[in-house]
Amino acid sequence: MTLLRKELLRALLAMLVFTLLLGVAYPLVVTGIGQLAFRSQAGGELVHVHGKLVGSKLIGQNFALQVYKDGKPEYSHGVPVTRPDPRYFQTRPSGTTPADNDAATSFANYGPNSIVTEKAIAANIAAYIALNGRYYPGGLTAAKVPVDAADTSASGVDPDISVANARIQAYRVAAVRHLPLATVDALVRRYTIGRALGFLGEPSVDVLELNLALDRL
Amino acid sequence: MTVYGWGLIFVFALVLTALALPLGRYMAAVYTGQRTFMDPLLGGPERLLYRAIGVRVDRGQDWKRYATSLIAFSLVGWLLLYLILRTQTLWSFTGLNPMGYHSMPWNVAFNTVSSFLTNTNWQYYGGETTMSYFSQMAGLAVQNFVSAAVGIVVAVALIRGIVTHVAAGERDSAQAHSIGNFWQDLVRTVLYVLLPLSLLVALVLLSQGVIQNFSRYLTFTGITHIAQTLAMGPVASQEAIKLVGTNGGGFFNTNSAHPFENPTGFTNFVEMLAVLLIPAALVFTYGRMAGNRRQGYAIYATMMVMFLGAAAVCYIAEAHGSPAQHAAGLHTAVRAGTTGGNLEGKEQRFGIAGSALFNVVTTVTSCGAVNSALESFTGIGGAVPFANLSSSEVIFGGVGSGLYSMLFYVLLAVFLGGLMVGRTPEYIGKKVEAREIKLVALGILITPLSALFSTALATASSAGRASIDTAVAAGPQAFSETFYAYLSQANNNGSAFAGYTGFVQPAAGSVGSHGITFADLLGGFTMLFARYAPILFTLAVAGMLVNKRVSPAGLGTMRTDNATFVVLLIGVIVLVGALTFFPALLLGPIVQGLTGHLY
Incomplete structure (x- = not known):
């Protein structure tokens, strides 16, 4: 004892x-x-514009516009209703509430054989085509949508999109902003992060940096 | 699949082996009391620590004393962490609770404390929505260190039991029963191994963008005028030990998928290395301490073969894409500028290979940190983590726990091999007799038994089914979720099919969460039982073996350092895992993997 x-x-x-x-x-x-x-x-690799914090290079954001109803911001289940801002590149689908909420990240947990998953992916595809389809030469179909634009990210705040995804969105951004496509494509190339040491990770485009560069043009 | 993906797996295995060899040599020196290059720096602090806790290090302990010290240390650690989490608000005066989070409810705290004590780091809480910086660094991260150290010292004790030679005349002396000194092993593990490695990894991660600050969360309005918040915190220091100690409890809810925990493809590689480094090195440590490095190489080969097999299967399955994707019309082949494959619940910067490999790394060890959503893996891709857990975490395994569990399988394989050739089984010169083999068999069976028992209980009761996330999971996926939860907790892994939950997230604007008592308690008891029972068996076996007579190897001795033995060992591991888990696996991941049908 x-x-x-x-x-x-x-x-x-x-x-x-x-x-x-x-x-x-x-x-x-x-x-x-x-x-x-x-x-x-x-x-946290913070980015300031004119002394004002606009985000972190590492954290994905929802580049969206608040939807108004009768002159007031519209809410659904206490979450503001938004629509993507066509002037900016859009990040990947997010499983957090509201989208790209870095203060409460969570997985979407969509299973591989689930009807819920199929519906969610189909809805993401439809939204992506609705946003980008009419600017893309020859139009977009589900088969042409890159997987990162249809699949929900893990963290819900994925800062990057694939190069293919950025190239498709570039047509829309160039048209809406009345810019030559070559200018936007050049920016996409400039903000593409290659594989570390030549073989680690996947080439990715940082959406916040790309959007800020667009605003500086 | 791409050449980069296969290259990643191949290069990873090479770099891991190249780093584990010297670390294994260093750790062998640490545990046999030889001089190391760290002595001039750490010798002083080491002696200071011994004096502070009142330890005479020249005294060895027999297995019962060793176990008593270990249990006492765990008990006090449990109570202290429970106290810290339950009084989170009291520590706000330190300024380390900038978001004013409430204390944890008792049921979630019971689960969380048991989880961090047992090196599981199963998380029924969201880090950035419930935990103060104080609780994370002074509570959880401390257990990240010491629970890892406890695992390692048990493995070292078992190694000593196997390799110690006691002269014939001294077999009954007190010193002959010594398997080491728990306090000395603990202090040396923390000071000489975990702390320097963590510091190194923390600085590498920090330089690449893992954050480390005590700031309030930052709120701002984005360029399209949407209000947003950035979570902050002392992440890098905790991230490092979370990986090095194979703990796996994320600072943030989405763990190593969160860009502040794992910002680039390079950090992803470093994090995977950090997880496997000590488990791999310990195998070489064992070979050196046994005086026959080939014994270590044989075990390493066994682990590496199974690891590479798991990584290949998982990568192929994930690169193929999921039935839900195909039904929605997506093309999942690799095309220019896209990763293809099942990117659901994965981050763009890691892609398919970086996510598949990370999750194999984290489930073969008892780490459980994830960089992608396991629940969203394809049926076969998700069956790989299941299979890794079903082999009771011996493919590298948790720090220490992987090696002592593997040595149990080695003893079992030696016993079976002995039966086949009709000789008394011997391992490194020591006879393995009925007494030991009974404990070994029990030790091996405890983990699967507690996993299956808890799964059955949770599936059969409505209180258990209340934890299933019915919004996304039904049919086989709901079963997979439940089964994985208890399999992971019984194996002290901590990774999750995260739909299964033991707490209710705080609603927007609220700062407290509440728990689901059934899942919290069942999980907590499962973790404690499946951690400490095998530890006691391990120490007992170490105690029985330590002063046994060593007979020189003869012509009829079964060799345990060649390819034949590796094959036998893999066979035993697969057989035990398959026999215990196959029926349950059929109902969940295998059904999901074999059918293109949607539920």
Whole structure:
């Protein structure tokens, strides 16, 4: 019994020491180094325009317009109703509420054999075609829609889209903004992040940076 | 499928092996008390820690003393973490609860504390919607370190049991029964292994964009005038140990899929390496401590063959796409500028291969961090994590727990091999007798039994079915969700088919969540039982083996360091997993994988 009591006391001391070392000192050291050497990364790669915060390079946003009804913002289940802003590139479908909500990320959990999933994907395809179809030469069909434009992302705040997805949206953005397609395509190329070290990850287009570059034109 | 995808898997296996070899050598030095290059730096703090907790390190412990220390340490850790989570609001004075989150309800706290104590990190809570920075760093992250250390020290104790040579005359002395000193092993694991590795990984991740700050969440209006919020926090420090310790509890709800936890294809690679590094290195540590590195290589080969098989199957299945995608009219072949495949619940920057490999890495180990939604994997792609869990986490496995579980399978294989050739089974010179093999068999069966028992209970009762997310799951998927939940908790993995839930997310504007008592308690008890019972069996076996007579290898000795043994070992693992889990697997993932039918 005394053995057990001694061991419990030792355990308590050990936990307190470890809490100070691993729970306080260690994160503070990492924070300190971050502030000294990696300030922008530690803060979340924030982007400011004219001194005003407009987002993080790493976090996807909903580039949408508030829908108004009788002059007031429309809500559905307490969530603002929005429609995509055709002047901007759009991020991937999101499983969070509201879309691209970084304060409460969640998976959509759509199963591979589920009717719910099929309906959700079909709705995403329809929305994508409705937005981009009439600008795309020859029109869009479901078979031409890139998977990343129809499948919900994991985090719900995926900052990137595929190159194919960006190329399709470029036709719409160029037409709506009365820009030459070549100009928009050049921006897409410029904000395409290649594979790290030449083989890690997939080529992706950062949507926030691309949209901000469009506004700067 | 692309050449980049296959290249990723291949290069990953190579880099992992290249890093695990030197780390394995270093860890062998750490656990046999040899000098290491870290001694000048860490020797002082080490002695200070011993003095602070009052340990005489020259004293070895027999297995019962070792187990007593381990249980005492876990008990105190459990109570301390429960206290921290239940009094979250009291710690707001530190400024580390900027969002003013409420304390955790008792049932969710029971589950969460049991989960972090057992290195499971099953999460019935959303990190960024319920947890203060204080709870994350001073509560959860501390257990990330020490629960990983507990797993490692048990493996080291079993290794000592197997490899220690006791001279004939001293077999009954007190020192001959020693399997090491728990406190010394614990301190050395934390100081010499986990802390330096975590610091290194944290800094690499930080430099690539994983955030580390104590700021309030940032609210702003986007360029199209939509109000948005960015969650913040000390992520990098916790992210590192979450991976290095194969814990897997994400800072954010979507874990390593969240761009602030895993921003690029490069960090994805680093994170996968961080997960497998210690489990892989420990195998080499074992070979060195056994004085025959080939013993380690044989086990490593077994693990690597099964790992590569799992990765290949998962990648092929995910690249093929899902029935739901095809029914909706999508083309899932690889085309210029798109990944193709089943990108549902996956991030663009990782693509198909980066997501499939990550989730194989995380389910062969007991990590459970995910970078994509497991529930959205195809039937066969999702059956791979199931199969990995069904093999009781021995393909690398959790830090420590993977090796001690694997050594149990090795002893079982030696026993079966002995029966086949009609000799008393021996492993590294020590006879494996009835007493040990009974404990080994029990130790192997505990995990599947608790998984199946809890699944049956949860499926058969309406209280258990209340956790199923009926909005998205029905039929076989609902069963898969439930089965995976208890399989994952029993294996101390922590990854989830995340539709199955034990708590209700706080509604917008509210800061407290509430739990689903049945799922919280059943899961909590499953994790505790399936963690500590095998640990006790392991320490007991270590104690029985440690002072056994060592007989030199003869002509008739079955070799355990060649290809024949690797094949036998794989056979035993697959057989035990298939026999225990096949009926249940048929009802869920296999049905989903074999049919194109939608439910």
